Amino acid sequence: MKEIIKLSFGSSRENFDQVVEMNGEQFHVRGLGANYDFDLALEIVKRYASECDAFALSGFILDIKVGKETYVHHMVKKIREAAQGKPVLDGNMLRKAAIPWAMKKYLEQDKHFLSNKTIAFYTGLVQWSFLPFFDEYQCHLLFGDLFFSLGIPVSIDGMKGLETFLKINAPLLSRMKLNKKVIRDFSSYQTKNKLMQPFLDADIFFVTESQLKFTELNDLRGKTVVIDRLTEENEKKIFQAKADRILNLFPINTHDNQLSSSVIEAILSVTRGNGFVSEEDILENLQETQIRPVMHESSNKQLGHDQFAFIIHPLSKSQIAQIPGLEFLKKTPLLDVAENVASKLPGYHYCQITGIKSDFNGKEVTGDLYLLPSTPKMLLTNPTEKVYDALNSICEMAHKKGAKLIGLGAYTKIVGDAGITVNRRSPIPVTTGNSLSSAATLWAASYGIDKMGLVKKSNNHYHGTCMIIGATGSIGKVCARILSKQWNKVVVVAPRPYKVLELVSQLKEFAPETEIIGTTNPNKYSPESDLIITSTSAQGERVLDIDLVKPGCVICDVSRPFDISLEDAARRPDVLIIASGEVDLPGDVKVQKTIGLEGETVYACLAETALLTMEGTFESFSLSRELSYEKVVQIDRLSRKHGIRLSSIMGHTGEISELEIASCRELAIQKLATSIIPD
Amino acid sequence: MNILIIGGTGFIGQRLVRRLHQEGQKIFLLVRPKSIEKAKRLFADLSDITFLRGDIENTDLLADVGQTGKVSDQIDCLIHLAAVYQLDISPSEAYIQNVVGTQNVLKFITRLKNLRYFHYFSTYAVNQVLSGQVKESDLIPESSHFFDEYARSKNQAEHLVRELTPKSIYTIIHRPGIVVGDSxxxxxxxxxxxxxxxxxxxxxxxxxxxxxxxxxxxxxxxxxxxxPVIPVNTLIEWSTQIILTPVERPITCYHLVPKxxxxxxxxxxxxxxxxxxxxxxxxxxxxxxxxxxxxxxxxxxxxxxxxxxxxRLDRSQLEADYPELTGPxxxxxxxxxxxxxxxx
Structure with a gap:
C-alpha cells in the first residue's frame, strides 16, 4: 500500500492513521502534527522521507505569486529539500480548480448566493489561488491578512488591497519564521476595533477547516459560513456559535475524512507515478467526482426579523386617481393623460405590511410594498426594457432597505419573460408567487365545491367529474395532476390531440385509480362536469358553451383575460364562477394602506413572498410562465406549516359572499330538479 | 494471559518481564531488529519467551510479524512502555520516539484481533504545570507550557492513547511518579x-x-x-497486580505514587x-x-x-480499585x- 504522510504545522492532537480509498485504490495516510515547531517538521520529513511515497502539507505558507514573481516560503523550500525527491504537495492546485467548481455547482441552485455580498477571507495569502473567481462575481472581498500575518488589526479591502499588501510584504512573509506566537488568533481582543469592523461585518465567512482553529466562532453569529470540508464536530461548533448556515463545499463521507486537498493531490501524484500533478489530472478527477456542495441550515437559527418586498400597481385607470395626491384627476378627461404620464414615473415605497408571524415558529416578517404607477395596459404596451428597468430599480431600493426577497404582483409578473430577466438583474431573488396563486385557486375550487355541497365526498376524495380546459398548458398540467388524485374522473381538454394523448398517458401512470379522458371538445363533457378549471391562452375567445354546463358546477377561471365572459357568467347564476382565491397571513397583520382587498386579506402571490420569507428560503421559487407540480405541492405544505389560509374566493367582479354561494346553490338545485339531464 | 510487551528491555521493562514471567504468563517481546541478540542474552535464563522483531519508529510496526504466524491472534494483553526518557532530549527525538511511536502502536493495536487489555505507561509529568490536586482524569492540553520535551511528548502521546484507542479495548494508563532505585x-x-x-x-x-x-x-x-517518588520494585509490584487483575472500563488511569x-x-x-x-x-x-x-x-x-x-497527585481511582496498594x-x-x- 502506498504511504502518504500529511504533515501539518499544527497540533499533534489531530494526528491520525487511516487507510483511505480513492479511485478504487487504498492508501495509508498518516497525519503528523509538528506542534508549530518548524525544526520538528523538518526532522519528521527527514526521518520518514525514505519510508513514505509523498508528503501532503497543511498549515504552511504556500508559494505566494505576486505578478510574475513567485515567493516560496523558506520553510516550504527546506521541507522540499529534505524530502529527498519525494513529492511534497500543498493542495493549492486542487483548491484553485475545485473551490470555484464547487461554488459554481452551488450557484446553479442558489444563484443569488454571492450577489452583492461581502465575503471575509481570514487569509488571502493562503487562499489567493481561487480568489479571482469571487472577484468575477462582483462580491465585496475583505481580508484579515494584516492581522493574521502582521498582527495589525485592519481589514484589507478588495483584491486590489490584497495585491498591494502582498506586493509589499511577500518578500518579508516568505522569510518570516512561523511559530505558535506568530499565528494570530482572531479571538484576540485586538480584532474588536473600528478598522477591523468591516471584516467582522461581512455576510459570508470563507474558512478552511484548519483556519477554524484560530477563528473567533462568535464572529460567525448570524453569518453564512463557507467551508472546504465540514466534520460533524465542526458543524456542531459553528452552529453552537449561532451561525445561520454552512455551505459545505466538499461533503465526503466520514470514513474518508482525511481526504483533504493536499492529501488528494499527494494521492494523485503517487498514482500518476511521476510525483507530479498537472492541472489536467485534477480536472479529470473533478469531472469524475459526484460530490456536490451541501448547505446546512441551523436548526436553532435566530428567528430574527426578515423583510420581503412586493410590487403592486394600479389595476385600472380609475385606481390611478386613488393614488394619494392624484385624487383630483377623478372624473376628469385628464385621466388618460395621467395614465400615460404615471407609467413613465419610477416606482416608490407605498406602504408596509407588519405583524406577519408564523404559526409554526413564531418568526416575524415585515413586507414593504412598492407601487409602480402603471396600469396593466401601460405595462403591456410600454417597451419591455423600460418596464424591466422600472422593476429592477424597485428591486435595488428594496435590497437597500433590507429585503431579502421580492415578489412581483399582478401584471408585473406577466411582462416580458415573466420575471426571468428581472430576477437575473436583481440583487435579491425574485418570485412571481404563481405557485401559491395556483394552490390558492385550487383551495378556492375545493371550498366552492364543498359549499355547494352537490358532489359526494369521502376521505377528501370527490365522487364526480372534473374537467380541465387548457390542460396541456403549464398551470393546466399541474392542476390536472393534483386533481387526478382527488377526483373519480378527470377530463383533460386541449386543442392539439397529440398533446392530449401524451398527457392522458402521463396522468394514467400518475393516478392509475382515476378514469382519465382526453378530448379536444370541452362541450362534450361539460354537462357532466362538477368542476371545470379553465386555463387557456384563448385571449377572451369563448372556450366553452356556458349553456351546456351542468347546474351547480363550479368553474375556476384561471385565465387572464377571463375565458368566461361577464355576459356568460350572468346567464348562469346557478353556476359558481371563481376567479381566484385570496389568503390570510398568520399573525396580527396590519396593512397600512389599501391594496384593493378587504381587511387584511392579501394576494396569494404576495403571500408566497411572505411565506418564503417566514421559511427562510430566499430563492426565486416561482419564475417564468412555467409552473411545477412539485413546487405547488411544496408551497401547499409550507402554507399549512406557517398558517396561511384561504380567506375568500374571488369572482369576476370581486369577492363572492356566502350569500351568493347559497343562492347559487338554491338555483342549481331547482334547475337540476326540473331539467332533463342528457344521457 | 498472552502478553505482548513493547519496551521490555528498558529499566522498568526488564523487571516487569521477569515479574510477569514469574507469574506464569506467556510473554511476547517486541524488540528492535538490531537489539534482538542483546535481548535474547538479557533474558537467556527465562524459558518460553517469544521475541518479535519490530521498531515502533516504523510505520509498519510488525513488518515481519508474518514470520511468527498467528502470533497477532494470540495476544490478549499489550503493554507499551517504550519511550525515551531524558530531561534534555531534543524535541524531534522525543516526538518521533514517544509520539509517533505510540501512534504506531495504536495503529498496530487494530491488527490484534483478540486484544482485550492495553496497558500504557505514561508519567505523572504529563500534567507538569498543574499545581494543587491533580486528578487521574486530568490531562492538560498539548499546547500548554512544558519544562522539558520528555513531559511534552508524553502528554501528546497520552492524548493520542485516550483518543485513538478503539473503544472495545480496556485501556489502562499507568502514571508512575519519579521512579527511584529498588527499595x-x-x-x-x-x-x-x-x-x-x-x-x-x-x-x-x-x-x-x-x-x-x-x-x-x-x-x-x-x-x-x-x-512523588516511587521505588522501582514497588512500581513493578503494583503494575503487575493491575495487569493481572485488570479493571474493565474503556479508559482507566492510575497515579502510581505512595499514599x-x-x-x-x-x-x-x-x-x-x-x-x-x-x-x-x-x-x-x-x-x-x-x-x-x-x-x-x-x-x-x-x-x-x-x-x-x-x-498533589490524586490517587482515588487507585484506592478505589486496589486499596491495598499504599507503598513504602x-x-x-x-x-x-x-x-x-x-x-x-
Missing part, C-alpha cells in the same frame, strides 16, 4: 531525578574545606513542594543527612534565577520544576538507596 537493594539504572541531587551534594562535599564552612543550601523548594505524601524538602534533607553532610536546606522562591545557576552546577535546568512542583515509607528505604549510591 531493598538500591539498584538503579542511571543517575537522574533525585540522584542528580545526591551527586550534587557529593560534589559539594568533595570541595573539602569550603564545604565545611557552608551551613545552608538555598534551593527552590517551598515548604509545600511535593515529590503518604513526600515533602520535597524533607526528602532532600534526609538525603543530605544520610550523605553525612551538615547542610541545611533553605527554601527560597526566586525561581527565575535558578535555571542559570543549575546550568553552572551542571544540573539539568528542567530539574527546577521537579523541585518546586506543588502538584521513604524514610525506611532512602538509606538503602543512598547506600547503593555511595557503593558505586
Amino acid at each position: 531493598v537493594t538500591g539498584e538503579r539504572d542511571k543517575d537522574d531525578g533525585p540522584y542528580y541531587f545526591f551527586n550534587f551534594i557529593q560534589k559539594i562535599k568533595s570541595l573539602g574545606k569550603i564545604s565545611e564552612k557552608l551551613k545552608v543550601l538555598p534551593l527552590p523548594v517551598e515548604s509545600n513542594s511535593l515529590m 503518604q505524601e513526600i515533602k520535597t524538602k524533607d526528602f532532600l534533607q534526609l538525603s543530605i543527612d544520610l550523605l553525612n553532610s551538615p547542610l541545611k536546606i533553605v527554601g527560597i522562591s526566586v525561581s527565575g534565577m535558578f535555571p542559570p545557576i543549575f546550568k553552572l552546577l551542571r544540573l539539568p535546568e528542567q530539574l527546577v520544576f521537579y523541585m518546586k512542583s506543588r502538584a 515509607d521513604y524514610k525506611e528505604y532512602l538509606p538503602n538507596l543512598i547506600k547503593a549510591f555511595l557503593a558505586k
Whole structure:
C-alpha cells in the first residue's frame, strides 16, 4: 500500500492513521502534527522521507505569486529539500480548480448566493489561488491578512488591497519564521476595533477547516459560513456559535475524512507515478467526482426579523386617481393623460405590511410594498426594457432597505419573460408567487365545491367529474395532476390531440385509480362536469358553451383575460364562477394602506413572498410562465406549516359572499330538479 | 494471559518481564531488529519467551510479524512502555520516539484481533504545570507550557492513547511518579531525578574545606513542594497486580505514587543527612534565577520544576480499585538507596 504522510504545522492532537480509498485504490495516510515547531517538521520529513511515497502539507505558507514573481516560503523550500525527491504537495492546485467548481455547482441552485455580498477571507495569502473567481462575481472581498500575518488589526479591502499588501510584504512573509506566537488568533481582543469592523461585518465567512482553529466562532453569529470540508464536530461548533448556515463545499463521507486537498493531490501524484500533478489530472478527477456542495441550515437559527418586498400597481385607470395626491384627476378627461404620464414615473415605497408571524415558529416578517404607477395596459404596451428597468430599480431600493426577497404582483409578473430577466438583474431573488396563486385557486375550487355541497365526498376524495380546459398548458398540467388524485374522473381538454394523448398517458401512470379522458371538445363533457378549471391562452375567445354546463358546477377561471365572459357568467347564476382565491397571513397583520382587498386579506402571490420569507428560503421559487407540480405541492405544505389560509374566493367582479354561494346553490338545485339531464 | 510487551528491555521493562514471567504468563517481546541478540542474552535464563522483531519508529510496526504466524491472534494483553526518557532530549527525538511511536502502536493495536487489555505507561509529568490536586482524569492540553520535551511528548502521546484507542479495548494508563532505585537493594539504572541531587551534594562535599564552612543550601523548594517518588520494585509490584487483575472500563488511569505524601524538602534533607553532610536546606522562591545557576552546577535546568512542583497527585481511582496498594515509607528505604549510591 502506498504511504502518504500529511504533515501539518499544527497540533499533534489531530494526528491520525487511516487507510483511505480513492479511485478504487487504498492508501495509508498518516497525519503528523509538528506542534508549530518548524525544526520538528523538518526532522519528521527527514526521518520518514525514505519510508513514505509523498508528503501532503497543511498549515504552511504556500508559494505566494505576486505578478510574475513567485515567493516560496523558506520553510516550504527546506521541507522540499529534505524530502529527498519525494513529492511534497500543498493542495493549492486542487483548491484553485475545485473551490470555484464547487461554488459554481452551488450557484446553479442558489444563484443569488454571492450577489452583492461581502465575503471575509481570514487569509488571502493562503487562499489567493481561487480568489479571482469571487472577484468575477462582483462580491465585496475583505481580508484579515494584516492581522493574521502582521498582527495589525485592519481589514484589507478588495483584491486590489490584497495585491498591494502582498506586493509589499511577500518578500518579508516568505522569510518570516512561523511559530505558535506568530499565528494570530482572531479571538484576540485586538480584532474588536473600528478598522477591523468591516471584516467582522461581512455576510459570508470563507474558512478552511484548519483556519477554524484560530477563528473567533462568535464572529460567525448570524453569518453564512463557507467551508472546504465540514466534520460533524465542526458543524456542531459553528452552529453552537449561532451561525445561520454552512455551505459545505466538499461533503465526503466520514470514513474518508482525511481526504483533504493536499492529501488528494499527494494521492494523485503517487498514482500518476511521476510525483507530479498537472492541472489536467485534477480536472479529470473533478469531472469524475459526484460530490456536490451541501448547505446546512441551523436548526436553532435566530428567528430574527426578515423583510420581503412586493410590487403592486394600479389595476385600472380609475385606481390611478386613488393614488394619494392624484385624487383630483377623478372624473376628469385628464385621466388618460395621467395614465400615460404615471407609467413613465419610477416606482416608490407605498406602504408596509407588519405583524406577519408564523404559526409554526413564531418568526416575524415585515413586507414593504412598492407601487409602480402603471396600469396593466401601460405595462403591456410600454417597451419591455423600460418596464424591466422600472422593476429592477424597485428591486435595488428594496435590497437597500433590507429585503431579502421580492415578489412581483399582478401584471408585473406577466411582462416580458415573466420575471426571468428581472430576477437575473436583481440583487435579491425574485418570485412571481404563481405557485401559491395556483394552490390558492385550487383551495378556492375545493371550498366552492364543498359549499355547494352537490358532489359526494369521502376521505377528501370527490365522487364526480372534473374537467380541465387548457390542460396541456403549464398551470393546466399541474392542476390536472393534483386533481387526478382527488377526483373519480378527470377530463383533460386541449386543442392539439397529440398533446392530449401524451398527457392522458402521463396522468394514467400518475393516478392509475382515476378514469382519465382526453378530448379536444370541452362541450362534450361539460354537462357532466362538477368542476371545470379553465386555463387557456384563448385571449377572451369563448372556450366553452356556458349553456351546456351542468347546474351547480363550479368553474375556476384561471385565465387572464377571463375565458368566461361577464355576459356568460350572468346567464348562469346557478353556476359558481371563481376567479381566484385570496389568503390570510398568520399573525396580527396590519396593512397600512389599501391594496384593493378587504381587511387584511392579501394576494396569494404576495403571500408566497411572505411565506418564503417566514421559511427562510430566499430563492426565486416561482419564475417564468412555467409552473411545477412539485413546487405547488411544496408551497401547499409550507402554507399549512406557517398558517396561511384561504380567506375568500374571488369572482369576476370581486369577492363572492356566502350569500351568493347559497343562492347559487338554491338555483342549481331547482334547475337540476326540473331539467332533463342528457344521457 | 498472552502478553505482548513493547519496551521490555528498558529499566522498568526488564523487571516487569521477569515479574510477569514469574507469574506464569506467556510473554511476547517486541524488540528492535538490531537489539534482538542483546535481548535474547538479557533474558537467556527465562524459558518460553517469544521475541518479535519490530521498531515502533516504523510505520509498519510488525513488518515481519508474518514470520511468527498467528502470533497477532494470540495476544490478549499489550503493554507499551517504550519511550525515551531524558530531561534534555531534543524535541524531534522525543516526538518521533514517544509520539509517533505510540501512534504506531495504536495503529498496530487494530491488527490484534483478540486484544482485550492495553496497558500504557505514561508519567505523572504529563500534567507538569498543574499545581494543587491533580486528578487521574486530568490531562492538560498539548499546547500548554512544558519544562522539558520528555513531559511534552508524553502528554501528546497520552492524548493520542485516550483518543485513538478503539473503544472495545480496556485501556489502562499507568502514571508512575519519579521512579527511584529498588527499595531493598538500591539498584538503579542511571543517575537522574533525585540522584542528580545526591551527586550534587557529593560534589559539594568533595570541595573539602569550603564545604565545611557552608551551613545552608538555598534551593527552590517551598515548604509545600511535593515529590512523588516511587521505588522501582514497588512500581513493578503494583503494575503487575493491575495487569493481572485488570479493571474493565474503556479508559482507566492510575497515579502510581505512595499514599503518604513526600515533602520535597524533607526528602532532600534526609538525603543530605544520610550523605553525612551538615547542610541545611533553605527554601527560597526566586525561581527565575535558578535555571542559570543549575546550568553552572551542571544540573539539568528542567530539574527546577521537579523541585518546586506543588502538584498533589490524586490517587482515588487507585484506592478505589486496589486499596491495598499504599507503598513504602521513604524514610525506611532512602538509606538503602543512598547506600547503593555511595557503593558505586
